[in-house]
Amino acid sequence: MSNARTDRPDRCPTAVVTGGNRGIGYAVAARLLDEGCDVVLVSRDRERGEAARSRLAAVGSPRLVVGDLSGVRTIRATAEALREACPHIDVLIHNAGLWPSRRVLGEDGLEQAFVTNHLAPFLLNLELEELLAASSARVVQVSAGLYVKGRADPERTPTGLDFHPMRTYADTKLCNLLLVPLFAERWQDAGVTINALHPGVIRTGLGDRRGPLGWLLKAVKLTWKSPETGARPVVRLALSGETAGLTGRYFHLEDEHALEPVAADRTLARRLWDQAAGLTGVPQTPPPVRHDVP
Structure with missing residues (x-):
C-alpha cells in the first residue's frame, strides 16, 4: 500500500489480529502479510483458524493462536499463549466481535457480547502491556458507528439485563469505546498508541440470523462493501506513517471524527x-x- 509505515524496525513487525480467521480480520491479516508483517491470527476455533492459515499461505506464513475471548479465564489463557508465541508485539488489532441474537451468559455469569466486545480488549491490553510498551506498539480497536445508538448501563449491561438483539451490540461497543481515551492517557509515556475506527458497513457474518430475518439480512448484505474494503482503514491505522503518533482518536474510515457525547462521558468511562x-x-x-483533556 502506498502509505505503508515508514518507521518499521529492522526486524519484521509482529501483528496480532483477533478474530483473524474470517471477515474483516482475515482481510486485515492478508494485507498485513502483503506488507511483510509477521501475522499472528487469534481464532476461537482451531479448525477454522487452520483453514484460514492455509488459505493465507498464498501471501505469507501466518501463525495461529487458538484463543476464546468469551470468558475471563479463557481471555487470560489467550494472553498467555500470545506471550509465549510472540517475543514482541508491534501491532495489536482488536477485531473479534459478537452480535448475539439472544442473551447468553458465560461461565462468569456475564453476557457474552459484553465480554467479547468490551472486557476482552480491556484485559488483553493489560495482560500484554509490557510487550506493547517494549515495542512502542500500535493498538487498533475495530469499533462500530452504531456506538451512537448505545447505552452503557454498568448495572444492567454486564449481565444482559438490558439485552436486546439489535441494541446490545451497540451498547457493548460503546462500553469499549469509552475506555480508549483512558488507555491513551495510561500509555502516553510508554510510546504505545491506541485508536478506534468504524471500518464501514461491511459484508461479513457478524449478526447473521436464522429464518426469514436471516434470509432478508443476507440479501441486504449483498449491497454492502467487501471485507477487503473494510480492511484498508484498519491497516492504515496499524502501519501508515500518516497515523504514527496519533492516539486516543476515533476514525470513520480514514477520517478522524470527534466522539459523540454518549462516548465522551469521562465519569462513566472511569x-x-x-x-x-x-x-x-x-x-x-x-x-x-484530567478535565483539561478535550
Missing part, C-alpha cells in the same frame, strides 16, 4: 474501567481523570 478491573481481577488503574 466507572466502566473500575468495573472492568473488578470483573477481570486486575489491580491496574487508569490515570486520574
Whole structure:
C-alpha cells in the first residue's frame, strides 16, 4: 500500500489480529502479510483458524493462536499463549466481535457480547502491556458507528439485563469505546498508541440470523462493501506513517471524527474501567481523570 509505515524496525513487525480467521480480520491479516508483517491470527476455533492459515499461505506464513475471548479465564489463557508465541508485539488489532441474537451468559455469569466486545480488549491490553510498551506498539480497536445508538448501563449491561438483539451490540461497543481515551492517557509515556475506527458497513457474518430475518439480512448484505474494503482503514491505522503518533482518536474510515457525547462521558468511562478491573481481577488503574483533556 502506498502509505505503508515508514518507521518499521529492522526486524519484521509482529501483528496480532483477533478474530483473524474470517471477515474483516482475515482481510486485515492478508494485507498485513502483503506488507511483510509477521501475522499472528487469534481464532476461537482451531479448525477454522487452520483453514484460514492455509488459505493465507498464498501471501505469507501466518501463525495461529487458538484463543476464546468469551470468558475471563479463557481471555487470560489467550494472553498467555500470545506471550509465549510472540517475543514482541508491534501491532495489536482488536477485531473479534459478537452480535448475539439472544442473551447468553458465560461461565462468569456475564453476557457474552459484553465480554467479547468490551472486557476482552480491556484485559488483553493489560495482560500484554509490557510487550506493547517494549515495542512502542500500535493498538487498533475495530469499533462500530452504531456506538451512537448505545447505552452503557454498568448495572444492567454486564449481565444482559438490558439485552436486546439489535441494541446490545451497540451498547457493548460503546462500553469499549469509552475506555480508549483512558488507555491513551495510561500509555502516553510508554510510546504505545491506541485508536478506534468504524471500518464501514461491511459484508461479513457478524449478526447473521436464522429464518426469514436471516434470509432478508443476507440479501441486504449483498449491497454492502467487501471485507477487503473494510480492511484498508484498519491497516492504515496499524502501519501508515500518516497515523504514527496519533492516539486516543476515533476514525470513520480514514477520517478522524470527534466522539459523540454518549462516548465522551469521562465519569462513566472511569466507572466502566473500575468495573472492568473488578470483573477481570486486575489491580491496574487508569490515570486520574484530567478535565483539561478535550
